[in-house]
Amino acid sequence: xxxxxxxxxxxxxxxxxxxxxxxxxxxxxxxxxxxxxxxxxxxxxxxxxxxxxxxxxxxxxxxxxxxxxxxxxxxxxxxxxxxxxxxxxxxxxxxxxxxxxxxxxxxxxxxxxxxxxxxxxxxxxxxxxxxxxxxxxxxxxxxxxxxxxxxxxxxxxxxxxxxxxxxxxxxxxxxxxxxxxxxxxxxxxxxxxxxxxxxxxxxxxxxxxxxxxxxxxxxxxxxxxxxxxxxxxxxxxxxxxxxxxxxxxxxxxxxxxxxxxxxxxxxxxxxxxxxxxxxxxxxxxxxxxxxxxxxxxxxxxxxxxxxxxxxxxxxxxxxxxxxxxxxxxxxxxxxxxxxxxxxxxxxxxxxxxxxxxxxxxxxxxxxxxxxxxxxxxxxx
Numbered sequence: 001x002x003x004x005x006x007x008x009x010x011x012x013x014x015x016x017x018x019x020x021x022x023x024x025x026x027x028x029x030x031x032x033x034x035x036x037x038x039x040x041x042x043x044x045x046x047x048x049x050x051x052x053x054x055x056x057x058x059x060x061x062x063x064x065x066x067x068x069x070x071x072x073x074x075x076x077x078x079x080x081x082x083x084x085x086x087x088x089x090x091x092x093x094x095x096x097x098x099x100x101x102x103x104x105x106x107x108x109x110x111x112x113x114x115x116x117x118x119x120x121x122x123x124x125x126x127x128x129x130x131x132x133x134x135x136x137x138x139x140x141x142x143x144x145x146x147x148x149x150x151x152x153x154x155x156x157x158x159x160x161x162x163x164x165x166x167x168x169x170x171x172x173x174x175x176x177x178x179x180x181x182x183x184x185x186x187x188x189x190x191x192x193x194x195x196x197x198x199x200x201x202x203x204x205x206x207x208x209x210x211x212x213x214x215x216x217x218x219x220x221x222x223x224x225x226x227x228x229x230x231x232x233x234x235x236x237x238x239x240x241x242x243x244x245x246x247x248x249x250x251x252x253x254x255x256x257x258x259x260x261x262x263x264x265x266x267x268x269x270x271x272x273x274x275x276x277x278x279x280x281x282x283x284x285x286x287x288x289x290x291x292x293x294x295x296x297x298x299x300x301x302x303x304x305x306x307x308x309x310x311x312x313x314x315x316x317x318x319x320x321x322x323x324x325x326x327x328x329x330x331x332x333x334x335x336x337x338x339x340x341x342x343x344x345x346x347x348x349x350x351x352x353x354x355x356x357x358x359x360x361x362x363x364x365x366x367x368x369x370x371x372x373x374x375x376x377x378x379x380x
Contacts, residue, residue, distance in 0.1 A: 021047045021173060021205050022068065027077030029063050029229075037063045039229040041077070050199050050206045052216040055226030056252070062177060064226075065209045069175050070094055082172065092121075097166030097174040101181045103158045105150040111137075111161055112146035118169045136164040139198060156187045163195065167202070176208045180215065192218050213253050217241065225249050241300075246287050247374040250298045257304070257343050259297045263288055263373065271373040272314075273297050275338045282314045283371035296374045301332070301346035303370035306356075307363035319343065319364045321356045331355050337364070 022045035029038040038060045045051050053061035066072040067079060070091035079086055086094060105114050115136055119129040137143045140160035150158055159179060166174050176195075180188045196219045199206050210216055216223045217237040224234040225248075233245040244250035251258065261275040271285045273295055281297055288295045307316050322341070323334040330348045333356065337343035345364065356362045 019046050020044045021082060022207075023078075023080040024064070025078045025080070027064075027067065027074045027079060029060075029067060029072065030075050036075075037229050038067075038074075041229075041231065043224065043231065043234070045205065045207060048203045048205055049221045050196070050208065050219060052208045052210060052220040052223045053226060054210060054213060054216040054223050054252075056211060059226035060229040061209050061211075061224075061226045065175055065177055065207060068173075068207065069096060069098055095169075095171050095173070097169070097171035099159075099162045099166045099174070099176040099179045101178040103150070103162040103179075105158060105162060105165070107150050110147050110149055111142070111153075114150070114161060115165050115168050118165060122169055124169075132168050132170075136168040139167065139202075140164045140194075155183050156191060159183065159191060160194075163198070167198075167204070171204065173205045173207065176206065178210055179208075180210075188215075189218075195219065217253070223253075225252060227252075244286070244298070244372065244374070247296050247298065247377045250296075250372065250374060251377075255301050255344065255346075257299050257301060257337075257340070259338050259340055259343075260376070261295055261297060263291050263293045263295050265291055270368060271295070273373055277338050279317055279338055280314055281317070281366060281371060282368040283373040284368065286372045286374040288373035288375055294376050296376050298372045298374055299366055299370055301344040303367070304343075304345040305347070305365045305367075306352075307365040311363070311365045315365050315367055316363050317366060318361055319345075320361045321358050324355060324358055335364070 024041045024043040027038060027041040028036055030036050041064065053064060055061045063072060067074055070086070070089060074087055081094060106117070109117065112133065115133045116129055119132055124132070134143070137145070140163055142157060142160055142164070145153070145157065150161070153161065162179070180191050183191060192215055208219065220237055222234060222236055223240055225232045225240065227248050233240060233249045240249060240253050244253060247258070250256050259275055259281075261273045264272040264274050264280070266272070266285055269285050271283050271288055273281050273283055275281065275297070283297050317337055319335040319337045321333055321335055325332040325334070330346055331352060333345040335343045335345060
């Protein structure tokens with residue numbers, strides 16, 4: 001199990017750090033007194049960043065968001081917001097904007113009334129309310145929709161109004177719980193960029209929960225990958241994708257090929273690995289153990305190439321093509337490689353002189369710089 005140092009680190013001086021807006025310190029959550037949904041979470045969220053909590057269902061990411069929002073209380077540990085312990089502070093006193101998957105707009109209120117509501121309960125002057133509502137509507141490009149009711153809006157428009165309502169009172173933090181889940185693919189991708197641009201223009205701290213890794217890669221400054229209540233790794237999208245800390249992250253972020261074997265030797269951060277069929281590969285050493293340890297050799301489909309005559313033996317494997325899939329700008333080849341039936345190679349059309357056909361056996365190149373030796377997941 002990875003340590004919480006891997007999960008982003010948390011020092012005694014963290015509460016003093018002006019760059020840290022939110023701090024989880026040894027936070028745990030259980031609903032039945034037995035099973036921990038969140039386990040000893042230590043996490044610092046920086047001012048102005050877009051942090052995504054990513055993981056499968058039941059991994060603890062939404063529970064963390066609900067504790068930060070004030071809808072759930074930690075079983076133990078401490079949550080600080082701008083230096084203040086907020087474990088028992090009610091949601092309405094936290095100055096946090098919230099966007100839910102179902103938007104949670106008041107159906108009996110117009111757009112204008114929905115946006116005025118959070119300002120009115122905070123007793124803002126009427127003139128200030130009007131100015132803030134106008135600014136928020138402009139921010140989401142829905143000026144002129146003031147008198148419509150939620151049911152008169154499309155899903156994308158409702159989502160924008162929900163975001164405007166979360167931003168209208170100038171919160172120090174905006175939380176978003178799977179807010180794009182109900183939208184179709186094209187609108188969802190458009191809204192990912194819209195939200196990212198709004199975040200960049202405002203500089204407000206966003207914490208976004210999703211199980212969609214493509215969404216997380218598109219939108220985030222940093223991503224915290226959750227599994228079984230523990231942050232497996234927290235890093236930039238590029239670092240998570242290119243340098244996953246363990247097999248779970250490698251498999252959960254993007255597409256991944258995994259070949260099983262055993263470590264033969266390790267030197268200078270390179271592991272020599274014997275695969276199940278006796279083939280030998282050289283790979284960067286991740287969290288793999290020493291000689292004799294079982295290992296998963298990981299490589300992304302786009303890093304696999306057809307071998308050239310000068311490809312060295314420790315970077316070359318035979319592959320039998322099972323299926324060829326044409327996708328316009330690129331070709332996907334599903335192959336049988338070293339006992340793995342679902343090994344995938346993804347290559348731009350422009351890079352292929354000739355595409356191998358189903359049933360054909362070819363040599364592929366797996367460069368050590370793109371291979372990563374990782375300990376098998378606990379279930380493996």
